[in-house]
Amino acid sequence: YSIPDVCFVTVDSITGKNLVVWEEPFPNVDTFYIYRETVVTGVYEQIGTRPYDSLSVYVDAGSNPKVKSARYKITSVDTCALESNPSTSHKTIHLTANLGVNNEVNLIWENYEGFPFGTNIICRGSTPSNIDSIDAVTSTSTTYTDLTPPVGDSLYAIKIVHPTGCNPS
16 A cells, blocks of 8 residues: 655635645545644544545644644555555644734744755735735744834734645645
8 A cells, every 4th residue: 555645734725724735646545544643742643534536635623723733644545445554744834923022023933844845934914815925034943023014913924835846636
């Protein structure tokens, strides 16, 4: 049997929940099982399934990316009901923001885990539909200070780019 791999995890723009995405290049697969790490490090529980002939994405209705990051793995089950070993894990980015003493905005985040990347892109906007990049830092950086935020409320996000892309099917 083939071991599947998660392409990436992100936040679904429609539901606001975590979205797990993978590719389906495997023959003889019947189902994919989606696992999320519990509150015990390295211990995963199955949270869902997706048939092979469905779009290879899963929305984790039990996630709350505004509160904390989450780590995911998937497995494939073949037509003989044999489950593969789990994929490598992927962990979402959790970003916090706080207002500094001179009205600057301090950003602190947990880095993405799952594939190598070189850059964290800092994004800002007034609504989810108009968030744009304002700067970039190395992938080893996990803090940033926006010294001149616009007047009013701003939304922030950290964006990374998958090195080879991903095509769910």
